[in-house]
Amino acid sequence: MSAPPVTMAEMSDDLDDRLRRIGQHPFRARFHLRGRDRAIVDLRGIETIRRHAREIVDQRLAPAEPRNDGKQTPYRGHPVFVAQHATATCCRTCLSRWHGIPKGHALTDGEREYVVKAISRWIVAEYLPKTPPA
Numbered sequence: 695m696s697a698p699p700v701t702m703a704e705m706s707d708d709l710d711d712r713l714r715r716i717g718q719h720p721f722r723a724r725f726h727l728r729g730r731d732r733a734i735v736d737l738r739g740i741e742t743i744r745r746h747a748r749e750i751v752d753q754r755l756a757p758a759e760p761r762n763d764g765k766q767t768p769y770r771g772h773p774v775f776v777a778q779h780a781t782a783t784c785c786r787t788c789l790s791r792w793h794g795i796p797k798g799h800a801l802t803d804g805e806r807e808y809v810v811k812a813i814s815r816w817i818v819a820e821y822l823p824k825t826p827p828a
Contacts (some may be wrong), residue, residue, distance in 0.1 A: 709712060713819075716782050716792055725780035727820045731773040735817060747774045747813045748806070751783075755809065756801040760786060777813040 716722050727735065735743055744781050754766045767784040768775050778784040782792035789795040793812075 697761045709808070709815065713781060713816060717780065719782075719795060722780055722782060725776050727773055727817065731770065731776050735773050735821075740814065740818060743773055743817060744810060744814050746772065747777075747810045750774050750778075751801070751806055751809050751813075753790070754814065755786065755795070756806055758798060758800045763787070772821075773817055774813055777816045780796060781812045783809045783812055 738746075747750050748771075754760055760766055763784045765788055769779060770776060775784075782788040784799040786795075789809070790797050795801070795808075795810075801809070
């Protein structure tokens with residue numbers, strides 16, 4: 695039996711702690727923005743990357759049963775893909791396991807925003823202690 699769904703307020707309150715815990719996992723800790731992915735953020739800016747994150751989440755993660763779930767997120771090619779693996783927001787199984795968002799239903803607007811916020815926070819944190827992208 696799975697745990698009861700977590701409210702959006704609870705998700706936002708402990709997002710930083712959750713991302714820190716996820717980042718300590720050996721597989722997740724390997725992901726960093728490098729080379730072309732970092733250059734895309736530098737060139738486009740964080741607001742454009744957030745918009746891309748929303749579009750990617752809407753297309754690849756939000757449906758109740760995403761196409762190729764568990765294999766829909768490439769490991770590179772866009773900074774959002776790297777961030778999804780680093781934050782365990784890459785598939786519905788990881789969302790359920792790490793974030794308490796159950797599988798089998800289309801993501802709500804709040805859940806979509808939560809995922810985009812997690813992705814965006816990780817990308818911005820990759821620039822610390824340097825200045826975050828404009």
